[in-house]
């Protein structure tokens with residue numbers, strides 16, 4: 141998988157400060173040790189330093205000494221971060237008292253470190269649910285300029301190399317927005333095309349998926365995808381996007397040319413945008429399990445700084461790769477600022 145090697149090399153060439161709030165979690169610590177040994181990123185571990193060191197010794201880890209350890213209960217910037225949290229959220233009912241408690245929550249602390257400029261990105265989710273990882277990021281880091289929606293993309297490495305770009309496709313949204321409106325779906329399409337360029341380095345050809353191809357079915361759910369396709373073209377006139385279309389028309393040349401003749405996307409899509417989270421989440425898991433594909437993500441897009449969520453079933457290797465991807469996003473954001 142050369143793409144992953146390229147992503148890791150880009151991370152090593154411009155090391156970013158990545159905060160891991162689940163610093164005492166076994167897979168996280170083991171991934172951190174490998175990342176530090178390979179010099180992929182500067183690692184910040186949140187957790188009780190004595191506990192982290194004792195676990196590192198127990199697991200035979202040799203490189204944790206190179207990480208920065210931040211004790212959420214006592215560190216020199218605790219008050220400053222609590223004040224930042226209060227300032228950012230006072231209109232939403234935050235009080236100094238509540239902020240003083242919440243700043244000890246590693247998931248809030250990680251996002252506050254990023255907001256304060258003390259870290260470049262975060263990965264969590266080996267222990268916490270998606271909602272718990274995302275909520276502080278949405279509240280503190282918020283969306284990137286010009287974006288109003290955060291969504292989650294997966295890199296899909298499928299067995300059949302005739303699909304996508306040599307077997308690589310990008311699926312979204314598979315992780316965040318349960319039921320996007322047409323303008324939100326358009327933004328998801330534009331953001332996924334940007335992720336595809338920045339992380340995969342391929343020219344995005346975006347298919348807006350539905351159960352209908354070019355008017356073959358009539359339904360308000362189809363209308364939403366038609367409208368989102370129009371809006372996506374309006375948002376980015378250079379975007380190669382077409383829809384509404386069914387998945388087979390998007391992926392298979394012979395079917396695409398029949399169902400959507402003249403489309404520059406049908407039969408050639410490498411980015412699939414799903415109409416709802418239900419479809420996107422189920423689709424990526426089915427392709428992964430039944431199609432024996434590798435799924436890397438979710439890569440959160442549209443956020444002001446990269447925060448990525450892990451599945452609670454993640455492996456050490458998944459965490460390692462997501463740190464490299466998060467670093468690439470951070471590098472991408474810095475170069476476009």
Ligand code: ACO
Nearest residue numbers: 270271274275278279283288289290291314315316317438
């Ligand atoms: N994009 C941008 N901002 C958002 C988004 C979004 N998609 N969703 C919520 N926000 C903002 C809100 O505007 C709000 O901001 P404010 O407090 O400054 O006004 C803040 O985030 C909190 O919003 P709430 O709606 O109160 O937060 P809530 O906890 O209800 O929902 C969440 C946000 C966690 C993302 C929710 O939509 C969710 O749980 N989504 C599904 C996640 C999930 O379970 N995915 C499937 C598993 S992932 C996997 O399998 C890979």
